[in-house]
Amino acid sequence: MLGVEPAPRRHLQERPDYDRLFFIYERGLQEKQVFVERALNLLTQQPMVLLCFEADPDLCHRSRLAAWLAKQCPLPIQHL
Numbered sequence: 432m433l434g435v436e437p438a439p440r441r442h443l444q445e446r447p448d449y450d451r452l453f454f455i456y457e458r459g460l461q462e463k464q465v466f467v468e469r470a471l472n473l474l475t476q477q478p479m480v481l482l483c484f485e486a487d488p489d490l491c492h493r494s495r496l497a498a499w500l501a502k503q504c505p506l507p508i509q510h511l
Contacts, residue, residue: 437499449490460499470496471503 485491
């Protein structure tokens, strides 16, 4: 529900491709506020982990979701 649709991810090769995808993703988070609020409620009730296979957090949409949630909740983000 808060993921990225498969089609836009198929042609990610350079940084501008990712930037364009994340711009669209972050704009979509505003439209999915109900799901963002659910994630925020879960986060404040218990520890939560967002997993990704990307080696660079800047190339992962989950880091964008984590930053979005961190604006509304004082918990730190740790990229492992």
